[in-house]
Amino acid sequence: MQGHPPPQGPHPYNPAQVPPAKSHARSSEDTRRIVGIIFYSLFMLAGAVLVLLLFIVPAVTGTQGELEAMGIGAVCALPPLMIYLWIPWILDRYDPEPWWALALVLAWGGVAAIGFSGLINTIMGAIGTEVGGRNFGRFIGACLSAPLVEEFWKGLAIFAMFYFLKREFDGVVDGIIYATFVALGFAAIENIVYYARAWQDEGRQEGVLVATIVMRGILSPWGHPLYTSMTGIGFGLARERAGAWKWIGPIGGYLAAAFLHFVWNFAATISNMLVIVMLPLWILVVLTFLVIIVLLVRRKGRIIRENLKDEVLLGFMTPFELDMTTSAFGTFTATFKYGGSSGREFIRAAARLALSKWHTVRANKERKATVSAEWIVPLRQQLGQLREQVARSLGRPVEQPRAWVPRGK
Numbered sequence: 001m002q003g004h005p006p007p008q009g010p011h012p013y014n015p016a017q018v019p020p021a022k023s024h025a026r027s028s029e030d031t032r033r034i035v036g037i038i039f040y041s042l043f044m045l046a047g048a049v050l051v052l053l054l055f056i057v058p059a060v061t062g063t064q065g066e067l068e069a070m071g072i073g074a075v076c077a078l079p080p081l082m083i084y085l086w087i088p089w090i091l092d093r094y095d096p097e098p099w100w101a102l103a104l105v106l107a108w109g110g111v112a113a114i115g116f117s118g119l120i121n122t123i124m125g126a127i128g129t130e131v132g133g134r135n136f137g138r139f140i141g142a143c144l145s146a147p148l149v150e151e152f153w154k155g156l157a158i159f160a161m162f163y164f165l166k167r168e169f170d171g172v173v174d175g176i177i178y179a180t181f182v183a184l185g186f187a188a189i190e191n192i193v194y195y196a197r198a199w200q201d202e203g204r205q206e207g208v209l210v211a212t213i214v215m216r217g218i219l220s221p222w223g224h225p226l227y228t229s230m231t232g233i234g235f236g237l238a239r240e241r242a243g244a245w246k247w248i249g250p251i252g253g254y255l256a257a258a259f260l261h262f263v264w265n266f267a268a269t270i271s272n273m274l275v276i277v278m279l280p281l282w283i284l285v286v287l288t289f290l291v292i293i294v295l296l297v298r299r300k301g302r303i304i305r306e307n308l309k310d311e312v313l314l315g316f317m318t319p320f321e322l323d324m325t326t327s328a329f330g331t332f333t334a335t336f337k338y339g340g341s342s343g344r345e346f347i348r349a350a351a352r353l354a355l356s357k358w359h360t361v362r363a364n365k366e367r368k369a370t371v372s373a374e375w376i377v378p379l380r381q382q383l384g385q386l387r388e389q390v391a392r393s394l395g396r397p398v399e400q401p402r403a404w405v406p407r408g409k
Contacts, residue, residue: 029167029371036164040104043112043156050115054122055193065200072209073195080217081188088180088225091293092173093328094301095351101168102181105157109185113153117186120149142269147227147261150186154224155231155254157182162235162250166371170355172236173300176293179232183224190224191216219279222286223264229289230256239359242366301326307354307361315403316380317350325350338398339390346386353379 059070085106089096124145129137161169161178169175198212234253238246264282267274305326311317317325324330324338325347334343356379359372391398 032164032166036160039164040108040160043116044108047108047112047115050119051111051189054115054118059196066196069196069200070192072199073192076195076209076213077188077191077217080221081184084184084221085181088177091290091297092177093297094304094326095170095348095355096331097168097174097177098348101161101165102177105161105178105182106185108157108160109154109182109187110189111185113150113157113182113186114189116153117146117150121145124149139269142265143262146265147258151227151231151254151257151261154179154182154186154228155250155257158228158232158235159250162239166239167352167375169235169239170359171240171300172233173293173296175232175234175236175239176229176296177232179228179230180225183228186228187221187224215275220264220282223261223282226286226289227257227261227264230254230260240362242363242368301328303358304351304354307357308350311350311353311380312401313404315401316383318399318401320399321346321350321401325354339393342386342389342393346383346390349379349382349386353383 055070059066089102121141125137125141127137128140131137158175158178162175169178194216195209195212199209231250231253234249234251234256237249237253241249264275264278267278305322308317308322308325312319312322324333324343327333330347331344334340334347337343338346353376356372356375359370360376363370363373387398387400
C-alpha cells in the first residue's frame with residue numbers, strides 16, 4: 001500500500017475523528033419505516049378493495065364472456081411484464097435497489113394506484129358526460145383526469161421510498177428505477193382491462209385484440225414508465241440537492257409527468273391516426289431517455305468509486321474489493337469469487353457507504369445536517385463482518401485491508 005499517495009489534509013472520515021453512530025438515528029429511521037408500513041398497508045388494502053369492486057366483481061358477476069375476456073387480457077399482459085421488468089433491473093448496475101423495495105412499488109402500481117385512479121377517473125368521466133355528453137366525458141376522463149390522477153398515485157410510491165426509506169433512495173437513478181417499476185405494475189393491470197375490452201367489445205375479433213396488443217404492449221409499452229420517470233427524476237434531484245430543489249424537483253417532475261401523459265392521451269383521444277403519426281417520434285424520445293439512463297448509471301458508478309478510494313487508504317477495503325464494488329459486473333465476480341451472497345451483500349454495503357459519504361460531503365458544503373452521516377461508521381463495521389462471512393463461505397482466509405503507511409514509518 002506504500003505506493004498510494006496520502007489523503008490531502010485531515011480526512012473527515014478518519015475513525016479517530018468520526019463519533020460513534022448515534023442510537024437515536026437508528027430509532028428515527030425505524031420510526032419512519034413503521035409509519036411507512038402503516039401508510040403502505042392502509043392504501044394497499046383500500047386499493048385492493050377498489051380493484052375488486054371496479055374490475056373483478058363486474059367480471060365475475062357479469063356474463064361468462066366478461067370473465068373469459070379478463071382471463072385473456074391477463075394472459076396477454078402479464079408474461080411481457082417479466083421481460084420489461086428485466087430491462088431496468090439490468091441497467092441498474094451500481095448499488096441496485098433491493099428486490100423487496102422493487103416488489104413494493106410494483107405492487108403499489110398494480111393495486112393502490114390502479115384502484116384509486118380507476119375510481120376517480122370513472123367519477124370524473126361520468127361528471128363530464130352529464131355536463132357535455134359522451135365525447136366530452138371521454139375527453140375529461142382521458143385527457144384531464146387520467147394524467148393528473150394517475151401520475152399522482154404512481155408518484156406516491158416514489159414519495160414513500162424517498163421519505164420513509166431514505167436509505168434505499170440516493171438520487172436520480174434510484175428515482176427512475178422506482179418510477180419504472182411502479183409504472184410497469186400500473187400498465188400491466190391497465191393492459192389487462194384494455195385487452196379484455198378489445199376482445200369483448202369488438203365481438204371477439206382476434207384482429208382487434210392483436211392490434212391492441214401490438215400498440216400497447218409492443219410499440220408503446222414504455223409510455224407509463226416514461227411519464228412517471230419525470231416524477232422519479234424530480235424526487236432524485238430533491239435527494240441529491242439542497243435548498244429549493246427539495247420542493248421544486250418533486251412538483252416539477254410531477255407536472256412534467258402529467259404533461260407527457262396528457263400529450264399521448266390527447267393524441268389517442270383525437271385520432272388513432274395521430275397516434276400512429278406520433279409513434280416514430282415517441283419511440284425516438286424513449287430511446288433517447290434510455291441512453292440518458294445509461295449515462296446516469298455510469299455517473300453513479302463514478303461517484304461510488306471516488307468516494308471509496310480513501311477507504312482503501314484508511315484500511316477499510318482492499319484494492320480488489322474496490323474494483324469489484326465499482327465494476328459493472330461486480331455482482332458476478334462476488335457470486336463466483338467472493339463468497340456468493342455474502343460477497344453481493346458486501347458490494348451493496350460498500351456502495352451504500354460511498355453514497356452516504358457523498359451525501360454527507362454535499363450536506364457539509366451546504367452546512368446542512370443529514371442522516372447519511374450517521375450511517376458511515378455502522379456501514380464500515382458491516383464491511384468487516386461481511387468479510388468474515390466471505391472467508392467462511394470460501395473456507396479460507398481472504399485478503400485483509402491495510403491502512404496506508406507513509407514511507408519510512
